[in-house]
Amino acid sequence: QKEVEQDPGPLSVPEGAIVSLNCTYSNSAFQYFMWYRQYSRKGPELLMYTYSSGNKEDGRFTAQVDKSSKYISLFIRDSQPSDSATYLCAMKGGRDDKIIFGKGTRLHILP
């Protein structure tokens, strides 16, 4: 079993819809959870990070962590065509300093 599982998509939704992106993980030592956005031909850029369980909101983006279920989510409200990208979840924790990335979900927002 991989440490981080993420559906690669692609996920296509109409403009204005609420998007839900998810990852599951197996390592209960993970404490820090991140979402990166990667546009085509670019490097990933950090969107949000959260520590432990709970929600964090930043504009149209909400990150949610449920450690009991080992499940994290990123919600995008009022989705825009400019949100079309690949979204990678990432996490770290415990004694290992390294960040573990999911495969990424390709998202297409249809105008």
Place this chain on the structure above:
Amino acid sequence: EADIYQTPRYLVIGTGKKITLECSQTMGHDKMYWYQQDPGMELHLIHYSYGVNSTEKGDLSSESTVSRIRTEHFPLTLESARPSHTSQYLCASSDRLKAYTDTQYFGPGTRLTVL
């Protein structure tokens, strides 16, 4: 936008050639990383460095080598390129003093094709 640069952006080269992928950052970050990314696959850490004269191998076995002689510079070298090295290579850096959040800033990547 993060101040981390990679050159070249695209490289097509023949088998057996020696290549060096350049990565530089102007943020003064101590920690730097090289990842390999194939389409639809996870980023795999191949090398990292905690500072000058520090280099470590990552989780993914790689035939490449790295050096860290200056804080801002972290080049990756392939002594003899092979078609199996065809991939996207991403460089990243982070601030050691913010180790808990470890926000990694990525460069734009080098897309390498070995014929």
